[in-house]
Amino acid sequence: MESYALLIAATLSAGTVLAIAALGLLINEKAGIVNLGAEGMMLCAAIAGFATVVHTGSDLLGLAAGMGAGALLALIFGALVIGLNTNQYATGLALSLFGVGFSAFVGTGYVQAKLPERMRFEVPGLADLPWVGPALFKQHPMVYLAVLFTIALIWFLERSRAGLVLRSVGESPQSAHALGYPVRSIRLGAVVTGGALCGLAGAYISIVYTPLWVEGMIAGKGWIALALTTFATWRPARVLLGAYLFGGVTMLQFHFQASGVEVPSQFLSMLPYLATIVVLALISRNPQWIRVNMPASLGKPFYPGA
Amino acid sequence: MLKLEARPQPSGFWRIASPLLALVLTVVIGVVLFLALGKDPVQGLKVFFWEPIRSAYALGELVVKATPLLIIALGLALCFRSNVWNIGAEGQYVMGAVFATGVALMADKASSPWVMVPLVLLAGVLGGMVWAGLTAFLRDRFHANEILVSLMLVYVAIMVLGYLVYGPWKDPLGYNFPQTKTFEAATQIPRLFKGSRINMGVFLALLGVLLLWVFLFRTRAGWAQQIGGLAPHAARYAGFSSSRAIWLALLVSGGAAGLAGALEVAGPIGQLTPYIPVGYGFAAIIVAFVGRLHPAGMVFSAVLMSMFYIGGELAQSRLGLPKSLTGVFQGLLLFSLLACDVLMNYRLRWVPKRVEVA
Numbered sequence: 001m002e003s004y005a006l007l008i009a010a011t012l013s014a015g016t017v018l019a020i021a022a023l024g025l026l027i028n029e030k031a032g033i034v035n036l037g038a039e040g041m042m043l044c045a046a047i048a049g050f051a052t053v054v055h056t057g058s059d060l061l062g063l064a065a066g067m068g069a070g071a072l073l074a075l076i077f078g079a080l081v082i083g084l085n086t087n088q089y090a091t092g093l094a095l096s097l098f099g100v101g102f103s104a105f106v107g108t109g110y111v112q113a114k115l116p117e118r119m120r121f122e123v124p125g126l127a128d129l130p131w132v133g134p135a136l137f138k139q140h141p142m143v144y145l146a147v148l149f150t151i152a153l154i155w156f157l158e159r160s161r162a163g164l165v166l167r168s169v170g171e172s173p174q175s176a177h178a179l180g181y182p183v184r185s186i187r188l189g190a191v192v193t194g195g196a197l198c199g200l201a202g203a204y205i206s207i208v209y210t211p212l213w214v215e216g217m218i219a220g221k222g223w224i225a226l227a228l229t230t231f232a233t234w235r236p237a238r239v240l241l242g243a244y245l246f247g248g249v250t251m252l253q254f255h256f257q258a259s260g261v262e263v264p265s266q267f268l269s270m271l272p273y274l275a276t277i278v279v280l281a282l283i284s285r286n287p288q289w290i291r292v293n294m295p296a297s298l299g300k301p302f303y304p305g306a
Numbered sequence: 307m308l309k310l311e312a313r314p315q316p317s318g319f320w321r322i323a324s325p326l327l328a329l330v331l332t333v334v335i336g337v338v339l340f341l342a343l344g345k346d347p348v349q350g351l352k353v354f355f356w357e358p359i360r361s362a363y364a365l366g367e368l369v370v371k372a373t374p375l376l377i378i379a380l381g382l383a384l385c386f387r388s389n390v391w392n393i394g395a396e397g398q399y400v401m402g403a404v405f406a407t408g409v410a411l412m413a414d415k416a417s418s419p420w421v422m423v424p425l426v427l428l429a430g431v432l433g434g435m436v437w438a439g440l441t442a443f444l445r446d447r448f449h450a451n452e453i454l455v456s457l458m459l460v461y462v463a464i465m466v467l468g469y470l471v472y473g474p475w476k477d478p479l480g481y482n483f484p485q486t487k488t489f490e491a492a493t494q495i496p497r498l499f500k501g502s503r504i505n506m507g508v509f510l511a512l513l514g515v516l517l518l519w520v521f522l523f524r525t526r527a528g529w530a531q532q533i534g535g536l537a538p539h540a541a542r543y544a545g546f547s548s549s550r551a552i553w554l555a556l557l558v559s560g561g562a563a564g565l566a567g568a569l570e571v572a573g574p575i576g577q578l579t580p581y582i583p584v585g586y587g588f589a590a591i592i593v594a595f596v597g598r599l600h601p602a603g604m605v606f607s608a609v610l611m612s613m614f615y616i617g618g619e620l621a622q623s624r625l626g627l628p629k630s631l632t633g634v635f636q637g638l639l640l641f642s643l644l645a646c647d648v649l650m651n652y653r654l655r656w657v658p659k660r661v662e663v664a
Contacts, residue, residue, distance in 0.1 A: 036453065040637075076641075084310075086644040089391055089453070090595060094640035097588055101633020108628040215630070220461050227454045266469035273458040273465075280455060281448040290449075 005135040007248075007255050012139060015240075015247025016146045017201050017209055021225035022232070022239045023146075023153060024197025029229055030157065031190035032170035032297040036092025037077055039222030040099020041195050042202030045069040047107040049203025050213045054113045062207045063200060070199020071192050073099065078191035082184050085301045096222070104215045115211050140208050150240045157236065166190060170295030173302040183302055198222065220273065227276050231283050233293040249275045310652040320650040325596050325603075327649075328642035329610070335638055345625055353624055354617030354635075364616075366502035370574055371615050374399070374566035376511045376608035378590035380518050381559030383599040387522070389535035390555040394441060394456025395563040396587025397463035398434040402564025403571040404467055405433025407486060407578040410493040410571070411475065417492040426493050426572045427565060434564015435557050437463060442556035446549045452556070464583055471580050485579040495573040507569040512605075514562065519601040531555070563587060585633070589615070592640045611636065 021038060028035050035041075049066035053059055077095050080086045123137040157163040166186060168176045173183045205221070206213055224246060232238035253268035261268075284290060333351065340350040358368045378395050385392040409429040413422050437459060444450040468484075477487040495505040521528040534541040534551040541548065566586065571578055593611050597604030618632030 080641070080644055084645060084648045086647065090640075091644050093393060093591060094637055094644060097592065097633065098637025098641060100588075101630050101635075101637050104630035105628050105634050108630070220458070223454060223457050227451075227458075230451065230454075264469050264473055266465040266472070270462050270465045273461045277444065277450070277455050277458050281444045281450040284449040284451065287449055 037095025045202030066203020074195020381562030402567030430568020438560020
């Protein structure tokens with residue numbers, strides 16, 4: 001029983017990483033922009049955050065540095081895609097390839113680096129409950145913040161005027177432009193916000209989740225987060241649930257390993273990737289499901305005045 | 307202020323000039339980077355652009371690395387021209403190497419190279435096709451996004467490789483190193499010269515250049531394939547099957563990447579190791595774009611990208627810089643290219659500030 005409580009705790013932690021990144025990408029995509037550079041942004045943010053904690057000892061500064069790195073890279077991506085109308089897929093791919101190389105380059109000196117003693121977090125009172133305490137209430141504050149952020153995002157997108165404008169820019173930029181909304185600035189804002197959240201997720205991995213720096217340590221989580229927005233058919237609550245589901249799949253492999261299942265470790269490590277493929281195929285099977293919620297102008301450039 | 311003004315049609319001059327300008331931009335950023343790192347930028351540039359061409363041996367190594375890049379990029383160019391975003395060539399390359407190894411390990415002292423070499427290469431092609439075929443199947447049958455599926459399969463392929471070299475295929479006499487035994491001589495891809503690692507793979511690559519050129523620009527099927535990418539509605543109206551285009555693009559590019567993997571394990575490396583994936587599948591994406599998805603253009607960009615690989619290795623041994631410098635420059639080159647391509651479709655115009663008349 002106790003091991004299941006720990007499994008749940010680990011699942012929430014792993015899911016939080018995916019949720020933060022995927023919610024960021026969701027904001028991009030609601031504004032009509034696909035950023036395939038998530039993996040690259042997360043890697044650069046992971047090393048930026050890690051290095052900051054090594055030098056300053058402050059987790060908070062590290063997370064902020066990660067957000068800054070993600071936002072900066074997203075700004076470059078946005079300048080190209082929105083300012084110069086470059087192809088979104090190719091530009092995002094460039095960002096991912098650059099991020100893989102750049103993070104490895106910058107991070108060479110930090111491979112053996114150790115972080116100061118990690119803090120333990122407990123929700124006072126609740127953490128001592130039997131079973132439920134270790135499962136739910138001994139998490140990093142980010143885990144709870146991710147849930148709050150999801151609720152806030154649902155409110156923002158569904159209930160606020162600004163959220164409506166953001167969605168209109170993703171559905172029909174021409175109409176939004178005709179109504180006088182600054183389509184390009186709104187898209188850029190969404191892209192930078194998305195980058196900052198991907199950065200936060202990347203830094204959370206290297207500072208809290210793992211905590212260490214290894215070349216390529218994001219290991220496809222940026223791509224899985226991209227897939228998550230599709231799985232969730234662009235609904236924030238489903239993004240969060242999907243993220244926990246995938247966090248669970250990731251953790252299941254360690255659970256199997258610990259319980260001594262006779263399967264080579266490589267096959268267990270494949271699980272998250274295979275699960276992504278299977279779920280993607282199942283969800284995409286009915287194009288109707290996707291089309292109903294997909295921002296109508298997703299991936300399409302917008303030329304003002306054209 | 308400067309304004310971008312749309313051209314009535316894409317500029318032919320900038321189609322060629324943009325990759326060159328992008329290279330210049332990348333070099334300029336590189337010089338700044340070297341200065342920032344406290345390294346002599348002249349040394350840095352020499353390592354990337356002079357050392358790889360200064361001797362016959364160096365030129366040979368340049369070709370050895372350009373060959374797989376070119377072969378993979380040829381397949382990817384067909385994909386991208388058909389608007390099929392296969393970005394999992396790295397996985398197809400690995401599976402090509404794995405399938406080729408499966409055949410190569412069956413060879414013994416009595417095997418004939420006339421039988422083994424073609425079999426090894428065919429196995430590689432098959433491996434790449436199977437892996438890309440998975441993506442084609444899921445895209446065609448389930449409409450699953452090929453970008454995400456092909457990329458996820460890269461991770462899966464690398465795990466399969468890991469399982470094999472740490473498990474069933476590990477050389478029992480290999481001091482527990484995760485690698486297969488060295489392949490029999492009969493499987494070795496024939497080399498062209500003594501003292502150089504160039505093998506006949508380079509002919510296959512050049513043959514591929516020719517074949518792709520003929521297919522794209524001289525056959526009806528090649529034309530139909532590209533219409534699907536340029537104008538999907540027109541293609542559907544003309545009765546060109548989009549699922550045929552998806553399958554063809556992915557099987558050809560998967561086969562090409564698999565062939566490159568086979569040439570690599572049975573060529574310069576000579577055994578299967580966990581270090582087979584070195585990013586050729588991703589670098590080939592850049593080769594394809596920088597070469598303008600044109601068979602002849604990609605010959606040049608493959609050589610350029612090969613220079614980046616060799617330069618990165620030399621920067622590590624000579625200048626004490628991390629080898630990942632290669633990836634930084636590759637990414638910068640693609641970024642610069644995308645930015646410079648704006649000049650293809652737009653003209654820069656100096657527009658005087660408008661004065662409001664009351």
